Amino acid sequence: MSEAASAQATRAAIGDSEFDRDTALIPRAPGVYDIDLSAGWTIINAVNGGYLLAVLGRALADALPHADPFTISAHYLTASQPGPAVVRTDVVRTGRTLSTGQASLFQYDEEGREVERIRVLASYGDLDALPDDVRTTAEPPAIPPLDQCFGPQDGPAPVSGSSAIADRLMIKIDPATLGWAVGAPSGKGEMRAWFGLADGRDADPLSLLLAVDALPPTAFELGLKGWVPTVELTVHVRSRPAPGPLRVSITTRNLAGGFLEEDAEVWDSNDRLVAQSRQLARVRLG
Structure with a gap:
């Protein structure tokens, strides 16, 4: 049975x-x-930034009177590690349609002192209360059918850079953006894939915070290797996703000074743009 069918x-x-x-x-x-x-949810030894954002997103959903993240911006201060952590939230403002809050995640150093790992500022609302009117020039990414795309399990050995998180995700990458895996990166800075959770759970607004940061980095298709740590990540959740696998498209247009941007779009099974994001990431050169 295929991974998708099993899910x-x-x-x-x-x-x-x-x-x-x-x-x-x-x-x-x-x-x-x-x-x-x-x-x-680790990549090599560090906890994935999208998973961390979902943790903080869940805390703010509990602390604020509104449940759905509309926009959330995170600054990653130090690398998080598996283990105990504490999240502190603060309600900045509440209104009828939007509430704003901030949150930080802390862990402890060897001497027991708190170290801030990530800080976010977010506005929450009710996605179900939004009007249905959509006026857009955006189009879903052209990705081959799921059975014509490839994931880590399709290779003879684990994909370079993959780790524990790969076992918890259903990712099938568009072959046109998979050149890096066979030593022939396209140089285009693009990554496209079908995305879901390996246990078949449908997407919701909180899991969209994971989806925007779960694919291999576009730096791989630029011919670079190694960890690409996120410095800042902003996510806009536009709609509650329909059941079924998501399509994620990520592009990078500019790598300069050891930093690159990644612009992501997430589309649901109804061809609706349900999330967008931009992040600034650091690249290990040389």
């Missing part, structure tokens, strides 16, 4: 999946939460 057969529900369990928070005090960051 369809088991099909975890929203609220009862590995993603939900691994982003669950334990309230310590009003606006303060404890969590044990799972090693299952």
